[in-house]
Amino acid sequence: MKEVKKKSRNILLRNILLILLAFLICSAIILIALTYPKYHETMTEAEEQLLADSTILKTEYGDIEYAVEAEGTPVLLLHGAGGGYDQGLWAGKVFFGDDYKFISVSRYGYLRSPIPDNASIESQAAAYKTLLDNLSIDKIIVVGVSAGGPSATQFANDYPDRCSALILISAVSMGPAPGDQDPFYVSIIHIIQQSDYVYWLFTRFFQPAVLDLMGIPSQVYETFNPEQKELAQEMLDIMHPMSQRYKGTVNDEKMIEFYTVPTDNLRAPALIIHAKDDALVSYKHAENAHSKINQSQLVLYNTGGHGMLSQMNGTRVLVKEFLNESTY
Numbered sequence: 001m002k003e004v005k006k007k008s009r010n011i012l013l014r015n016i017l018l019i020l021l022a023f024l025i026c027s028a029i030i031l032i033a034l035t036y037p038k039y040h041e042t043m044t045e046a047e048e049q050l051l052a053d054s055t056i057l058k059t060e061y062g063d064i065e066y067a068v069e070a071e072g073t074p075v076l077l078l079h080g081a082g083g084g085y086d087q088g089l090w091a092g093k094v095f096f097g098d099d100y101k102f103i104s105v106s107r108y109g110y111l112r113s114p115i116p117d118n119a120s121i122e123s124q125a126a127a128y129k130t131l132l133d134n135l136s137i138d139k140i141i142v143v144g145v146s147a148g149g150p151s152a153t154q155f156a157n158d159y160p161d162r163c164s165a166l167i168l169i170s171a172v173s174m175g176p177a178p179g180d181q182d183p184f185y186v187s188i189i190h191i192i193q194q195s196d197y198v199y200w201l202f203t204r205f206f207q208p209a210v211l212d213l214m215g216i217p218s219q220v221y222e223t224f225n226p227e228q229k230e231l232a233q234e235m236l237d238i239m240h241p242m243s244q245r246y247k248g249t250v251n252d253e254k255m256i257e258f259y260t261v262p263t264d265n266l267r268a269p270a271l272i273i274h275a276k277d278d279a280l281v282s283y284k285h286a287e288n289a290h291s292k293i294n295q296s297q298l299v300l301y302n303t304g305g306h307g308m309l310s311q312m313n314g315t316r317v318l319v320k321e322f323l324n325e326s327t328y
Contacts (some may be wrong), residue, residue: 039200046240050111054085057134061127062116065106070098073323074137076128076155077104080146080170081249082193082214082239084111090238091145094231094312095169095319103135107151108255109248121255125155132162139164141323142268144171146281146306147252150259153289156270157262165326166270166293167319170215170306172281173289175257179282181215189213192242193249199242207233215280215306228309235307261292270296271322273315275304297322 054067067085075096077088088104096102106113108124116123128151132140142163144152149171156163192199192210202210208221211232224232239245270293274286283300290298299318304311 035201035204036197039197042200043196043241050084050086054106054112056112057131059127059130061123061130062108062119063112063114064127064131065110065112066131067102067104068135069102069104070100072099072101074101074103074140076132076140076142076152077102078107078128078142078144078148078152079104079110080148081252082189082242082245083107083145083148084239084245084248086111086238087235088145088148090234091143091169094309095143095315097316100141103131103137103140105131107148107248107252109251110245111248113248115247115251119251119255121150121154121259122158124151125158128155129159129162138162141165141167143167143169145169147172147249147256149173149285149289150256153261153266153293156268157264157266160265160267163268165323166266166268167322168270168272168274168286168289169315170274170278170281170308171272171285171289172256172259173261173285173292175259177282177284177288179284181213181280185213190246190249193246194243196241196243200240203233203236203240207236210236211305212279215278216309217277217279217305220277220303220305220310223303223310228312231309231312235309261289263292263294266293268295269322269326271299271318272296273299273301273308273318275301275306275308275311277303278306280306 054065057064065085069089077092079087084106085104089102092102108119109115139162142152142156149168156166192202208218211221212218272286272289274283276283286298290296301311308315
């Protein structure tokens with residue numbers, strides 16, 4: 001009798017599991033059927049836009065994808081992980097505004113910039129110098145955002161006569177530091193990055209969750225006004241298609257692991273801006289850069305998360321005042 005009851009329970013459990021599995025499969029099919037057309041439309045538009053707006057320059061340090069936008073004082077924009085030249089242009093719009101000529105690149109491994117053999121932060125900086133030569137730009141303001149910080153600082157050090165000012169925003173300045181995002185959450189980001197469809201689903205239906213993974217805590221997102229929420233959504237949308245940026249993210253991790261700020265030849269005035277509650281890149285990176293760069297000004301916000309969108313207006317004022325006071 002006991003054996004019969006045990007066998008009946010096992011059959012019942014198996015049937016329940018099969019029903020649950022069937023439900024999940026049906027739900028997934030319905031989800032894909034309802035969302036895939038819009039996803040496909042978004043990806044097609046994004047890929048067409050990316051190809052239309054950028055140019056490839058071949059250099060001895062590898063091909064470099066770039067775009068030039070607007071007119072005025074030249075600014076070199078170096079994007080963060082998961083970005084590309086499009087993310088750099090977006091950051092220029094957010095933190096600078098008008099009266100600047102933006103030169104934005106896709107760093108190694110992002111979009112149409114391949115990873116050359118023996119890629120390094122030094123060779124990436126050398127490629128920037130070649131690009132400026134090609135564009136006949138003598139001196140430039142250099143902006144490094146997040147993982148764009150190391151090659152921005154390297155360029156300022158290696159080519160001091162070409163860098164009029166250095167601005168680091170939520171920027172990496174060393175290898176992994178206390179307070180950087182937990183490796184478990186980094187692994188989740190890696191999984192999401194490898195699927196354009198999964199990333200699209202997260203950005204469309206779970207914005208606060210994916211922003212939290214990108215270093216903007218949910219409590220910070222809750223304080224955003226409508227304009228800041230719109231900018232946050234723009235930031236997420238700009239990174240379509242995400243899979244074309246994944247190799248760059250992996251390459252960044254390798255190149256940054258043992259990075260230290262070079263200071264032997266860095267003469268440009270520097271502005272370093274960071275938020276203490278940045279959950280992706282700890283503000284210890286900002287303190288480290290400030291301690292090593294002689295002509296540097298450090299501004300630490302108590303809150304703002306990675307990218308400091310909630311401090312957008314204040315950051316614009318800081319950047320403008322810094323550039324007005326700097327000689328370039």
